[in-house]
Structure formats: C-alpha cells, structure tokens
Amino acid sequence: SQQGEEDPQALSIQEGENATMNCSYKTSINNLQWYRQNSGRGLVHLILIRSNEREKHSGRLRVTLDTSKKSSSLLITASRAADTASYFCATVWGTPLVFGKGTRLSVIA
Amino acid sequence: DVKVTQSSRYLVKRTGEKVFLECVQDMDHENMFWYRQDPGLGLRLIYFSYDVKMKEKGDIPEGYSVSREKKERFSLILESASTNQTSMYLCASSLSGAEKLFFGSGTQLSVL
Numbered sequence: 001s002q003q004g005e006e007d008p009q010a011l012s013i014q015e016g017e018n019a020t021m022n023c024s025y026k027t028s029i030n031n032l033q034w035y036r037q038n039s040g041r042g043l044v045h046l047i048l049i050r051s052n053e054r055e056k057h058s059g060r061l062r063v064t065l066d067t068s069k070k071s072s073s074l075l076i077t078a079s080r081a082a083d084t085a086s087y088f089c090a091t092v093w094g095t096p097l098v099f100g101k102g103t104r105l106s107v108i109a
Numbered sequence: 110d111v112k113v114t115q116s117s118r119y120l121v122k123r124t125g126e127k128v129f130l131e132c133v134q135d136m137d138h139e140n141m142f143w144y145r146q147d148p149g150l151g152l153r154l155i156y157f158s159y160d161v162k163m164k165e166k167g168d169i170p171e172g173y174s175v176s177r178e179k180k181e182r183f184s185l186i187l188e189s190a191s192t193n194q195t196s197m198y199l200c201a202s203s204l205s206g207a208e209k210l211f212f213g214s215g216t217q218l219s220v221l
Contacts, residue, residue, distance in 0.1 A: 030207050042113075042199055042212035043152075088152070092207045096142055096167065101151035 004032070004072075004089040004100035012106040019076040021103040023089030024069075030092045032065055034074050037086045037102070046074075046087075081109045111136050115200050115213035122220050128187040130216055132200030140206055141183035143167075143175065146197040146215075158183055159206065190220045 004025040013019050023032070031050045035043040049056045049065045049072065056063045062075040076083055084107045090097040116131035134141065142157040144167075154167030156175040164175050172194060176184045183202075187194055197217050201210040 033209060035210075040197075040215070040217070042214045043201075043210070044212070045209040048209055090210075094206075096140075096154055096157050096206060097210060098154070099144075099152040101149065 004091050004098065006087070006089055006100045006103040008103060009101070010104040010106070012108065013079055015079060015081055015107055015109050017079055019079050019083070019105055019107070021074045021087050021105070023072045023074070023100060025072075025089075025091045026070065027091065027093050029067070030094070032063075032072050033090045033092070033097065034061075034063060034072075035088045035090060035099075037088065039085070043088065076105075079105075079107045081107050083107045111211050113200055113202055113211050113213040115198075115216050117216050118214060120216055120218045122187075122190050122218065124191060124220060126187075126190045126220075128190050128218070128220075130185040130187075130198055130200075130218070132183045132185070132213055133181055134183075134202040134211070135181065136202060136204075136211065137180065138202040138204055138211075139180070140203045141177065142201045142203075142210065143173075143183065143185045144199045144201065145169070146199055152199065155185065192220050194218065195220045 004023045007022045033048045034046045037043045060077045065072045086102040088102045090099045113134045143155040144152040158177045174186045200213040
C-alpha cells in the first residue's frame with residue numbers, strides 16, 4: 001500500500017514560532033487526515049480534509065490540500081512546548097488509513 | 110467520551126509463547142484495526158475488521174491472527190512470538206472505513 005511521506009523528518013523550533021509540516025502521497029484519495037502522537041502513546045486525530053476541500057482550520061491548526069500535486073501541509077501557529085510530538089498524515093482511498101512515517105516536532109521553551 | 114482500551118501497557122514474553130493482545134472500544138464502532146509501530150517504519154497495518162466475525166489482512170499479517178467474536182472487542186494473537194515481533198502495537202476503531210480513527214494507548218511488547 002502507498003504511504004504518505006512527511007517532510008521534514010524532524011523539526012526544531014522556538015516557542016511562539018510557526019511549524020509547517022508537509023505530506024506527499026502517490027494515490028488518489030477520499031480524504032487526508034493528520035494525527036499527533038505524544039511519546040510512547042496512541043495517536044490522536046487532529047483534522048480531516050476531504051479531497052474536494054483546499055483548506056481547513058481548527059484552532060491553531062491550518063491544513064491545506066493540493067490534489068493536483070498530491071500534497072498537504074499542516075501549519076501549527078504560535079507553537080507551544082506542549083506541541084512537542086510526532087505528527088502523521090494518513091490517506092484514505094477505499095482502504096484502511098495508510099500512515100506516513102511522521103515528522104518529529106520539538107518546540108523549545 | 111470515546112474510549113479504546115488496550116489491556117496491557119507493557120508486556121514481556123518469551124520466544125515461542127502464544128500472546129494475546131486485547132482491545133475494547135465503547136463507541137459501537139463497526140471497524141477495528143491493529144497496527145504495529147517501529148522506529149523508522151511508521152505505522153503498518155496488520156489486520157482489520159469491518160464487522161463481527163469478519164477479518165481482513167493488512168500489509169503485514171504474517172505471524173499474526175485476529176479474533177472478533179463481539180463488536181466491541183478485537184484481539185490480536187501472536188501464535189508463536191518471535192523477537193522480530195518486539196514492537197509497539199496500536200489498536201484503533203472507527204465508525205466507517207474512511208473516517209477518523211480513535212486509538213488506544215498502545216501496548217509495548219518485548220519478546221525475549
């Protein structure tokens with residue numbers, strides 16, 4: 001199955017800065033989802049964007065989707081130390097979600 | 110609130126043992142999934158189920174089996190544990206196949 005691929009693999013920023021993570025994929029999709037995982041724990045769903053949507057917001061999160069380029073980005077604005085986690089994109093096309101390998105975000109206070 | 114409960118947070122087993130990982134959800138979800146997570150490899154799907162007594166192989170089913178006798182419970186079975194099955198195991202459920210997943214806290218399994 002085709003995995004999404006997040007970029008960068010790791011990102012380190014100062015508190016208050018914005019963090020941008022990208023996801024590229026290879027197949028058509030029904031929707032694309034972003035998840036967060038704190039160290040050693042389960043994943044938590046952040047946001048879902050459907051294939052006919054271009055942008056979606058949820059609090060400090062902004063997700064964009066470009067189906068022509070088969071890519072998505074997750075922007076976290078005004079980051080906090082508590083945002084330190086791994087972030088995964090997951091694509092859906094008629095099958096169970098297929099996850100990428102994640103971006104490890106470190107927010108330094 | 111929605112809850113997916115995995116029976117053990119940490120588990121240590123010996124090579125050759127039969128291992129049962131239990132997962133229970135309280136949301137009346139049709140779909141349940143087992144993933145394993147390894148450093149550098151991300152999450153890989155082992156098995157999934159869209160209904161009671163139904164199961165489908167994921168990307169890496171070898172060495173595993175599953176059981177879903179009741180809607181709320183999805184068990185992962187390692188028939189004969191091996192050291193290469195040392196991993197974090199994550200259970201998840203969803204209302205439909207294309208919607209968001211709710212994950213349990215994970216079981217870190219070590220096979221010695």
